[in-house]
Amino acid sequence: MVAPSSSITDKGAVARKRRRRIQKDWWGWLFCAPWILHFAALVVLPMLGSFVFSLYDFGGIWGTGKFAGLGNYRDLLLTDARFWNSLKNTLVIGLMVAGPGLLMAVGLGALLSGKTPGKGIFRLLIYTPSVIPPVVVALLWGQLLNPRYGLINLALNSLGVDGPPWLGDPTWAKWALALVSWYGIGGSVLGFSAAFEQVPKEMVEAAVIDGAGPLRRFFSIQLPMVSPQMFFFLVNAVTAALTHIVAPMVLTDGGPAEATMVWPLYMFRLMFTYNKFGHGAASAWIMALVTILFLLIVFRTEKRWVHYEGGDDE
Amino acid sequence: MRRRAYGLAMAITLAALTLLTSACGTTKNAPATPSATPAKEPVTVTFWTTWSEDRIPALNEIAKTFSEQHKGINVEVVRVAGGGTEVQKLMAAVTAGTGPDVYFLDRFTTAQRADASMLEDLTPMISGSKFDLNQFFDWSVKDCQWKGKTYCVPFDSDTRMLYYNKADFRKAGLDPEKPPKTIKELDEYAAKLNWKDGAKPHFGLIPWIDQGFPYTWGLAFGAKDYDPATKKVGLDDPKFIQAMKWMATYTDKVGKVLDPFSGDAGAGGPFIYGLVSMTIQGNWYLDTIKQYGKNLEFGVAPIPTADGVKGPVTWAGGYSLVVPKGAKHPQEAFEFIKFFSTDGAAIYQKQFPSFLLAKKSLLESHPQQNDPFFKQFLALMPAASTRTPLPIGALWWDESKLVRDTIVTGQKSPEDAAKTSQARVQAELDKVMK
16 A cells, blocks of 8 residues: 655645756746847837837837827828839739749759759759849849840840830839849759659659659649648748839839839838838838738648648648 | 756856847947046037049048138048938938938928928027028028928039030931920921931930929929919929820830830930930039030030920029938037038039039139030029929929829820829828928
């Protein structure tokens, strides 16, 4: 027969266990402290500050405006047609970047997986542009896209095709910005290349045995198996599209005729050109909410088309 | 052993935290060690300019001359990004309390920046030092005023005229000594000056390039940018819409593109490179022609006007000197501004003779007053128009350009484009003027 332990002994054991857990957690918090301080000071506080700014109508110098409540949000959403135009441009250009970008990343990733000759060199060449600063890339593309002496139109002209006016035309300017953005797909190509190599060989072999051809194997097995990578690409594409400012600012300044006036650029214009700081901050918060909404949509649809190797419970 | 590892990790973390927090501090915040006999230390006035690199030596010379004449005040000239309506660096600095003492501001934005509380009111210092603003052109001083207070001192200005290529005129059978005076003549001349140079098109006139802003052509058609009686901006003024309709007619020949040369007009611009026979440009363009088009045979003439509009018409822009809010040395800054806008302007004029300064007496002694081209720009100064100082100046300017861009690219009719922009700008102005 085992003597029951007394309540005093139980309390002592519980207290010791709590002390040990606190001691263990304390070390973890200490090591996380630098990052937490950084995050609080440089991310959370500015976000809160931005929200406070968005409730005031002021020209940029804090303390000189008046409280507007949700007035700035109302102005943007109900009366500012340029704001809606910038939202439309952001979405359209975002789709132009993400759609073909995804196709290119998947296609190149598939080609650069497995036993492809020169795979290493091609991966390096495709990835290298991603490390060039975006402003430099934009300036270089400005020269390439020149309708009269740029290499793009010279090449098109040599094929008997009249090159478009690119940055001088409202529609072509959008495609020009998308073209400039595709330089950064190198990282995604490497990701897809690795993802394709991770596709279980036994699944592919089983498909071969069952008589599936290359295209069938690609669309029915390999593509679904890299769908997590596609999901990751889409999440990044949404945030990239909604923060796309460098190329529009450097190449077109939102023109011609505001055809490439994207959201972040309009926010910059509100704050620093028109002295409507509160409205610019409100625009940033609206942008944040729209980003969250898009990401929620992407996450919600995840279960329908993203397949994980261990099953769809992940 | 585990305790030693924990101890080592703890020591490293604490050391890292110490380094991190000490990096946040600055030696500038450290209290000064009081000396036994405090002496008056020289003051350094920081002057920010967005002007191009080639102007900096002249500005440095002005700063140096000022310091020699004002012992105890040094001036540091700093070139910063921005210019025109782009003042983000100034705004961020003023908010952070690290702004300059003097800033070169595009004068027509003074009212807007003053309304946004970015600038110090110079009125007390002007009246206290009896600084005479009458020595500047009155329209330049009006640009500096908002709600009865003065926020800047004018520095330079400029005027605009029609430049025309005399050799092209002869080629087209036009008299090179008889430039167009009216819009009708301008259209007739332009039609005769359109041809193809091999595969390259050559245009008689592209109204919207160079200084052919909507405001420019609005003046040529008799439009007003603002009516103080009704407190309405003039983007839907029938004369302004007429000017925009006229501009749109040129898209038939030039195409629906804002830059038909796609930037391929070199450093001198399409006029110097023989791509267009007539263009609106400013007095500074005379220096550009000297640099890039020495052999160009050209003339200048007043901007042609529509029927019923009395010429000559031109408008003047220019920069001014302001003391941003929170400047550490406002008194010394104002001393520098007084010098810069007067004696400093004379120094600047020697280095850049094709520039027009806002100080009236400098025009009377201008080194180029006998130059056949420059004297025509000079003659326009007293009666030049200026953009009305409004607290939504930058928005108005951008919207007027948007009207032009939208019409030229064929996205809207002139009436729709003008009315849309008018509604937006007026709504903003009404809010501020309440």
